[in-house]
Amino acid sequence: MQIVTIGGVTVGLCILGYFLTTWWPGRKALTHDPVRAAADLAPFLFAWAYGCLTVLGIGGLIGWAADTALWISNWLGDAALVWGVGAQAGQAAGGTVYLPLTQTGGAVVLILTAVMVALVKKSKQHGKTLKLGAWCGLTLGTSAGIAGFAAVPLAQAVNWLGGTVYGAL
Structure with missing residues (x-):
């Protein structure tokens, strides 16, 4: 398992x-039709949640x-920090405590x-x-920030869903 x-x-x-930035419809459009604006976010949020789930020890x-995608992202980001702004690279970003997926939770991720x-x-x-x-989710899903903390409830939800679906069979 890679560490971010x-x-x-x-x-x-x-x-x-x-x-x-590319999604932002503007204040006027956002106030006139907030449902449409939220609906435009749905594919990204779904894929972000999927990306978080894929790095939880599956x-x-x-x-x-x-x-592999996380390793490449780490390398690209570290190279950009060193060569782009002269910062240090390779420091661990303080990953969160992983909530492992159960067998049925893993099955739900396979379905996803x-x-x-x-x-x-x-x-x-x-x-x-x-x-x-998905790429954003797998890079931020193991971070120590708010995005990383979102991975724990996602894992709990997937574990519950898998247990409920497969427990009924």
Whole structure:
């Protein structure tokens, strides 16, 4: 399991800042039709939650892909910090305590993976948003900030959902 560095968190915050800047409809549009504005955020938030879940100690191919993406994000962010602004890199960003997913929680993440793949392939309009959201989620999901603390309730919800669905079978 990869540990996020300050560079990785910086990459995640850059993605978040980019998305929020491109999403922002303006004050007038936001006050006249807040439901539409919130609906435009939904694909990103769904993908962000999925990205958080993929780095919570999931093994196999999904866990390997998430760890690899986090490693690349750490490297890119650390390189940008060193070469871009002259800061130090490689420091751990103080990761949160992981709440491991149960067996049924892992099954729900596998189902969510199938849904994400289908959504990215089907949706030409939201494909980029879904990819950015998942990348942002996997970089910020293990940080020590507010985004990292969101991973614990997500894991609890997925564990509960898996236990409820598979417990009824």
